[in-house]
Amino acid sequence: MLQAEIFKLKKSRILFILFLILVFMSLALSYWFKSYTGIEMLKFVYEIQLMFPLIIFMGIIGAYYITNEYQTGGFKRYISYGHRRSIIILTKSFVFSVLIIIMSSIMPLLTVLTNTYLNGFGDVSFLSVIRIILLSEFIYIGLTAMAVLICLILKNPIITMGLFYAIYNVYVFFQVIASKIDFVKKIYDYTIFGQVQLALLTEISMNDTIQIIIVTLLTATFSIGLSIFVFRRMSVM
Numbered sequence: 001m002l003q004a005e006i007f008k009l010k011k012s013r014i015l016f017i018l019f020l021i022l023v024f025m026s027l028a029l030s031y032w033f034k035s036y037t038g039i040e041m042l043k044f045v046y047e048i049q050l051m052f053p054l055i056i057f058m059g060i061i062g063a064y065y066i067t068n069e070y071q072t073g074g075f076k077r078y079i080s081y082g083h084r085r086s087i088i089i090l091t092k093s094f095v096f097s098v099l100i101i102i103m104s105s106i107m108p109l110l111t112v113l114t115n116t117y118l119n120g121f122g123d124v125s126f127l128s129v130i131r132i133i134l135l136s137e138f139i140y141i142g143l144t145a146m147a148v149l150i151c152l153i154l155k156n157p158i159i160t161m162g163l164f165y166a167i168y169n170v171y172v173f174f175q176v177i178a179s180k181i182d183f184v185k186k187i188y189d190y191t192i193f194g195q196v197q198l199a200l201l202t203e204i205s206m207n208d209t210i211q212i213i214i215v216t217l218l219t220a221t222f223s224i225g226l227s228i229f230v231f232r233r234m235s236v237m
Contacts, residue, residue: 018057018061027114029041030115042132043132075236086232089152093224139192141220143192145223145224175188198212
């Protein structure tokens, strides 16, 4: 089953186009912010890429890779082969998460290499850089688990992509409100979206690191658990 899922993605033209867009955006960002050092670019890209383009791309890929399985009969076929529904969801979630991690690494990697060549990397320890990358990518795992849940509930690929565009706008709006209202900021800081800024700190306490890990694990566990629960009770015929 895992091999079938990987093969399905390897032959996808949509993925190829999205990868090209990410490369183009990376080159454009390095050109627009050519005065930034490598570490400045790393933190900047991880700060903005969730807002755009990652949420939108999650919706596009999720609609094609998960929601579209209702129309193509992919879920029905796996079930008829004897695969348990929980295994289907776990496999889909794993492949989807790995794909998003790979995609989310393209812009940071290309921009950092370009800007480091132009202006040097910056005076930051290697361990700090590794921590920023690992924590940021770890947060994306929790976000992909949420995306899987949304894509499973919505059986229409067009509606799925539309909802992710709406989530993008809500995310931007929530960020603006959180920056102006303390009460909203306190709530936002304990959501998985609020962990992104925390992960980008050059110096971070152990408590903050534990908070990121706990919030992400709770989000991922709840989302995957609910996905399995919903899918077991959902008709795919």
